[in-house]
Amino acid sequence: MRTFMKLAWRNLFRNKRRTLIAGTAIGIGLAALIFVDALILGMEENMVQSATSSFLGEGQIHRDGFRDTQEVEKTINDLEGTVAGLEQEEIVKRFTLRTLSFGIITSPANINSITLVGVNPETEKWLSEIDDAIREGSYFEEHTGQAIVIGSELAEILEVELGDRIVITVARAESGDLSQEMFRISGIYSFGIREMDTGLAFVSLDKAQEMLGIGSGVHEIAIKFTDPEYGRDETHPFWKKYSRNGNEAIGWTTLLPQLEAAFELSQFGIFITAIILFGVVALGIINTLFMSLHERMFEFGVLRAVGTRPGRMFQLILFEAAALAVLSIALGVILGFGITLASNISGIDYRGIEFAGVTFKELLHPVLTLKQFIVYPIALFLFTSFVAIYPAWYAARLAPAAVIRKSL
């Protein structure tokens, strides 16, 4: 077997230019596959980060049905027990309590509908990036109940500035009576996401609870995990544990189904890239092997004549394909690693571009994983060996007398 491996390796370099062209083509394909995979992983990471860290959190707990109706009465059941449980969870890094209600914001110049969010400023800053997104004023530094933080675009609509007064109107729980309160704008944020910059207004949790008449109740617990993947793993017992007492616990994949669908689409993209790559590989390998085979017909005849068994001929061609695969993989891995690492370091600027409802806020850094350098090369090697079966079978079946006669 060693003799045939040696023979195959040397045969590969008989026509260096052809081997180099075929190897480079296959190598570029592998590099492209590695890069696309890394890019999509980076995109997913970036999108999840953008989507969950802005405001959403990686998981949420609500009262059953609240997400559909946003009824103010539907506060989380057994809040104390739930909070006590979350504090004990090893996988929970942080969590924060919120109230959410539809409301009207009114300035002397204009009026707009909003979602009024009651937050605990201390815990909220660990979950969302409102504090980081403040462009003017401050994030609840004034601990007065009348402080309100609004988005920059909402400020433009209302034609208000920092320190101006506005009026919030909400419907109270149970009675549905309107409750109005005047607030002073203490901070203006800008996420760069239109829906957030126009549609949300933040007040302190106790003030919101008071306006809504829900006592110490909350509508939402936003959660950040020690590993964001917990938010994706719908089978984790955490979700079942907190989906009881009339509450529901859900991860970001449920909260943002369009994101998961976009990821599935991306995976399909990788699959299609792989199919194209493997198609190119198949044609490249078959073409290279047959060209090489037809150039060496007499030699094959001699090898068969001196007693080389058909099975050995089959083996020789498979080894030649494997040698070409090894060379191509080496090229592809080096190229793929280089390109991906370079773009990982420099980052790709998609900031401000929206995809699947999420706006990229950070530079996109392709993610290098071991899988890209193990699974894809192994798959390519196996596939190359597989497509070489036909040329190998052809070589094994050559009638020695016929090929010698034809070659002379």
Add this chain to the structure above:
Amino acid sequence: MEVNAQTEIIVAEGVSKTYSDHGVPVSAVKEIDLTIRTEDFAAIVGPSGSGKTTFLNIISGLDTVTEGKVWLNGKLLSEMSGRELSDFRRDNIGFIFQAYNLIPVLSVEENIEYIMLLQGVPKSERHSKVNKILAELGLSGFENRMPTQLSGGQQQRVAVARAMVSNPSIILADEPTANLDSKTGAELLDLMRELNKTSGMTFVFSTHDPMVMERAHRLVTLKDGQVVSDEIRE
């Protein structure tokens, strides 16, 4: 038919071969009866298209017969599978072709030991046999050269060395001097004649080279695929 394998190394009985050339049947060899005896130094001669190479391919198991039977070392070739034929050729026949005999990516030593590798001969034995045959053929010092670094005559000598090194019963040579100048061709033929005398190995040539005919002690002449004369010379 009874074959005496001790004295009759190849027996061809009623051998015919018909090819299909684009659907037209071409009869290359017609009803040949021929026996090659042990230690023969025989030449199968005839003009181009007379069926020399086809007959050589048939008696070596490289090609099949349309009709008739061939025994080699007492074994009926038509009863063997492809794999058995490969093994049989490996162990019993040495081949020398007119050109491109050697595997270009293997060195002289690797080319010569190739058949022994297939036979599973241990490395030390292979090495000593290669050195011995290289010395006998005047090729000592050429072990590590690649075929492209050899002249045509040297390449044919290496081919002879490869054919003989595993000690087969018979050497079949198809136009071995066709690509050599007359001096080199004569030297190669003299070398093979000498080896035939000293080792007792049987040589069968397919040729139309007068130098081969001069040296052969048996001359089988083919014409239009049939044996027209079989002359034994002392």
